[in-house]
Amino acid sequence: xxxxxxxxxxxxxxxxxxxxxxxxxxxxxxxxxxxxxxxxxxxxxxxxxxxxxxxxxxxxxxxxxxxxxxxxxxxxxxxxxxxxxxxxxxxxxxxxxxxxxxxxxxxxxxxxxxxxxxxxxxxxxxxxxxxxxxxxxxxxxxxxxxxxxxxxxxxxxxxxxxxxxxxxxxxxxxxxxxxxxxxxxxxxxxxxxxxxxxxxxxxxxxxxxxxxxxxxxxxxxxxxxxxxxxxxxxxxxxxxxxxxxxxxxxxxxxxxxxxxxxxxxxxxxxxxxxxxxxxxxxxxxxxxxxxxxxxxxxxxxxxxxxxxxxxxxxxxxxxx
Amino acid sequence: xxxxxxxxxxxxxxxxxxxxxxxxxxxxxxxxxxxxxxxxxxxxxxxxxxxxxxxxxxxxxxxxxxxxxxxxxxxxxxxxxxxxxxxxxxxxxxxxxxxxxxxxxxxxxxxxxxxxxxxxxxxxxxxxxxxxxxxxxxxxxxxxxxxxxxxxxxxxxxxxxxxxxxxxxxxxxxxxxxxxxxxxxxxxxxxxxxxxxxxxxxxxxxxxxxxxxxxxxxxxxxxxxxxxxxxxxxxxxxxxxxxxxxxxxxxxxxxxxxxxxxxxxxxxxxxxxx
Ligand SMILES: Nc1ncnc2c1ncn2[C@@H]1O[C@H](COP(=O)(O)OP(=O)(O)OP(=O)(O)O)[C@@H](O)[C@H]1O
Ligand SMILES: [Mg+2]
Numbered sequence: 255x256x257x258x259x260x261x262x263x264x265x266x267x268x269x270x271x272x273x274x275x276x277x278x279x280x281x282x283x284x285x286x287x288x289x290x291x292x293x294x295x296x297x298x299x300x301x302x303x304x305x306x307x308x309x310x311x312x313x314x315x316x317x318x319x320x321x322x323x324x325x326x327x328x329x330x331x332x333x334x335x336x337x338x339x340x341x342x343x344x345x346x347x348x349x350x351x352x353x354x355x356x357x358x359x360x361x362x363x364x365x366x367x368x369x370x371x372x373x374x375x376x377x378x379x380x381x382x383x384x385x386x387x388x389x390x391x392x393x394x395x396x397x398x399x400x401x402x403x404x405x406x407x408x409x410x411x412x413x414x415x416x417x418x419x420x421x422x423x424x425x426x427x428x429x430x431x432x433x434x435x436x437x438x439x440x441x442x443x444x445x446x447x448x449x450x451x452x453x454x455x456x457x458x459x460x461x462x463x464x465x466x467x468x469x470x471x472x473x474x475x476x477x478x479x480x481x482x483x484x485x486x487x488x489x490x491x492x493x494x495x496x497x498x499x500x501x502x503x504x505x506x507x508x509x510x511x512x513x514x515x516x517x518x519x520x521x522x523x524x525x526x527x528x529x530x531x532x533x534x535x536x537x538x539x540x541x542x543x544x545x546x547x548x549x550x551x552x553x554x555x556x557x558x559x560x561x562x563x564x565x566x567x568x569x570x571x572x573x574x
Numbered sequence: 575x576x577x578x579x580x581x582x583x584x585x586x587x588x589x590x591x592x593x594x595x596x597x598x599x600x601x602x603x604x605x606x607x608x609x610x611x612x613x614x615x616x617x618x619x620x621x622x623x624x625x626x627x628x629x630x631x632x633x634x635x636x637x638x639x640x641x642x643x644x645x646x647x648x649x650x651x652x653x654x655x656x657x658x659x660x661x662x663x664x665x666x667x668x669x670x671x672x673x674x675x676x677x678x679x680x681x682x683x684x685x686x687x688x689x690x691x692x693x694x695x696x697x698x699x700x701x702x703x704x705x706x707x708x709x710x711x712x713x714x715x716x717x718x719x720x721x722x723x724x725x726x727x728x729x730x731x732x733x734x735x736x737x738x739x740x741x742x743x744x745x746x747x748x749x750x751x752x753x754x755x756x757x758x759x760x761x762x763x764x765x766x767x768x769x770x771x772x773x774x775x776x777x778x779x780x781x782x783x784x785x786x787x788x789x790x791x792x793x794x795x796x797x798x799x800x801x802x803x804x805x806x807x808x809x810x811x812x813x814x815x816x817x818x819x820x821x822x823x824x825x826x827x828x829x830x831x832x833x834x835x836x837x838x839x840x841x842x843x844x845x846x847x848x
Contacts (some may be wrong), residue, residue: 364651456687463644463683464700464752465676474699479690 302548309541317545323510323526325534330542332549334512338520339553342427342502343495345516346434351488354439358446359472374447381440389501392433397424397505400432405517419515425507427520433501438491445490449483450476482565489561496554499524523550594621597759597789598643603657604818605638607650611818612638616657618808618824625781625790627804627827629797631842634812635819636793640761643791644679645672661759677704679759680752685768686744688736693728696736696747700755714754722750723780742773746780753784760784762792766799778803797843801831809839 303310309317313330320331357377361370405422412418453476461471477484507519508529523546534540596619605613613635620626628636638647645666647653658665666675677700689696697715706714715732719725724746728739736747745765752760762781766774781790781803794800800807808824823830823839834840 364649454687456683456685457689459646459649460681460683460687460748460751461689461699462649463646463676463681464703465673465755466700466703467673470703474703475689 299548299551302544302551306541306545306548308537309545312538313542317542318549321512325530325539328536328538330538330545332523332546334510335521335523335526335546336549336553337512338427338430338506338522339496339524339550341516342431342434342506342520342522343492345428345431346438346495347488347492349431349435350439350442350491353435354442354487354491355446355477355484357443358450359476361443361447362450374444377440377443379440381444385437385498385501388433388437389504392429392436392501392505396433396436397429400424400429404428404432409515409517416514417516420517422517423507423519425505425519426517427506427513428516430502430506430520430522431516433505434495434498437498437501438494441494442487442491445487446480446484449480449487452483453479485561485565489558492557492561493554496557497524497550499528503528523547523553594624596620597622597661598791599658599660601658601660603639603642603655603659605635605642605647605655606653608652611816614813614816614818614820616819616821618821620789620791621806622789623785623787624805625785625792625803626806626808627800628791628793628808628810629795629800629842630810630819630822631812632795634810636810637763638819639810640681640763640791640793642667643759643761644676644681645669646681648672677755678757679761680755680757682745682748682752682760682762682765684764686741686748688739688744688747691736692733693736693739693747694732697750697754699751704755718750718753719747721753721784722746723776723783724750740773742769742776745769745773745777749777749780749784757788759789759791762790764793764795767795774799797831801827807831809834809836809842811838811842 309330313320317330317332318336319333320329321333322329322331323334324330361374361377363370401422401424405426405428408418409420409422413420457475457479458471461475462468466474502522503525506522506525508521508525509519510521510526513520527543527546527550531540531543534543598620600619601617603613603616604611616639628639630636641647642655642659643661643666647655655667657667659667661675661679669675689699691699694715697718698711701711701714716725716729719728724743727743728734728747736744739747745768749760749765766777769777778799781792784790785805792800792804804827806824807827807830809822809830810819811822812818813820823834823836825835830839831843834843
């Protein structure tokens with residue numbers, strides 16, 4: 255029976271009916287590998303929960319909304335760190351996305367291949383710089399520069415807006431966001447460039463043939479067509495920003511509070527863990543730090559899920 | 575001896591070939607991609623409100639020639655054209671009013687490229703860029719879809735994504751999209767090569783309809799198609815010594831197919847018709 259179906263398909267479609275199945279051993283192997291990823295995630299979370307148990311039972315949900323972090327009285331709450339993590343990443347994306355897309359659009363243009371290829375490679379190399387090096391550079395170069403040319407002017411002119419008020423400082427939420435923005439820019443740009451380049455040429459040509467300017471073509475057709483891919487690139491970048499530890503720790507000021515202004519020092523989940531794990535003793539303190547790790551995973555997952563839902567709902571339609 | 579063909583050219587025009595004024599006056603047009611020459615010394619006139627077919631073997635420069643008429647070659651780095659192509663008294667090779675030119679000279683590509691938006695927004699795209707009023711635009715959307723013989727099929731789902739249409743419908747949508755800014759000329763580059771025979775016939779009917787109001791230039795590989803729909807035919811061939819495309823013969827379609835003046839034209843059309 256199967257044979258006859260295959261034969262009749264053969265007559266219609268030609269050779270592909272004889273496409274060989276992969277060998278069993280290969281399939282078992284790939285199945286194992288593909289299950290390893292979700293399994294290890296579950297395993298990691300399970301171990302973290304086990305380690306964080308004393309803190310989880312003691313603080314319950316209050317851990318998420320508590321604002322105090324006191325190793326002396328053993329009172330721990332994660333909210334300021336959650337705030338720092340989410341806000342630095344959000345500001346970083348807000349800065350990096352427009353810049354990254356603009357550069358990607360230019361790099362994806364046909365013509366002047368040599369220059370563009372060189373620029374492209376340069377940008378990809380930026381992604382290879384270790385984050386601790388970014389941190390050092392940020393500490394010595396970026397932070398002083400940003401203080402002088404961004405923070406001071408902004409607080410002077412726009413200081414009446416609460417979260418932009420002074421006093422400005424070298425170590426701040428804003429400086430950390432700036433470093434993050436620079437760190438995620440290369441990946442964001444490189445992936446967006448490839449996605450934009452993959453937009454069918456016919457789409458671009460049809461738009462131009464309708465009398466659209468270059469700008470209109472990019473804005474109304476190319477970017478919407480590349481939207482899904484750019485969104486994917488953004489998600490990658492957000493993931494990196496949320497989890498970035500060293501570079502942020504070096505410039506954020508490490509103060510455990512929800513700052514009133516983005517120019518004040520703050521803290522992130524990853525930075526707290528990195529800074530305090532070595533000296534955490536006793537039962538509750540290390541458990542609270544491990545729970546911060548759990549919260550970080552939770553934040554990352556939430557951001558990803560929300561992003562996915564956003565994509566789904568936005569996929570339905572675009573208009574000009 | 576060539577078999578006379580039963581139905582060549584549009585019936586109503588067979589009696590009055592060549593009676594139309596010229597829309598494009600192409601004069602010693604040469605074209606270069608960087609250092610390679612793709613077209614050499616092309617001279618002919620494309621008549622107004624007629625269908626002109628461009629035929630010839632692959633690589634002879636048909637697409638290149640077509641893309642001169644709306645300056646699409648500007649998108650290709652290092653491409654340049656010499657000579658002159660006059661449209662309504664203005665040389666389009668030197669014009670700076672590119673957007674106006676492309677509004678006047680629409681183009682339909684081999685593969686339909688509906689924009690990633692609704693059917694309505696696809697047709698309204700160019701009018702919106704021009705900043706026309708929205709009441710006027712919805713009128714235009716309906717008119718254009720009607721002219722493209724698509725209205726009846728999509729009137730109840732204008733807000734559906736354009737990509738949900740079939741290939742033939744997409745091609746008519748793209749035609750509607752280009753009609754929306756009221757062009758004078760429609761350039762078509764193998765518009766039916768990705769379509770099945772039924773969809774192809776629909777597009778051909780549509781072209782004949784549109785030729786009452788528009789000048790149509792169509793590149794086609796299908797000689798029967800050229801014979802069926804066009805009023806004039808240009809036959810191009812690649813010069814084997816220099817590898818650039820040349821215009822071998824341009825004539826009313828019936829003449830070109832029945833009494834080709836050039837032996838190469840005869841060889842080409844008989845070779846294909848067997
Ligand atoms: N963008 C380009 N850059 C360089 N050379 C090109 C480019 N486009 C076309 N050519 C060359 O110009 C010549 C004519 O190409 P063209 O596409 O006009 O042929 P065509 O007659 O349309 O062929 P087909 O029937 O296969 O579509 C070919 O030799 C081709 O290699
Ligand atoms: Mg072609």
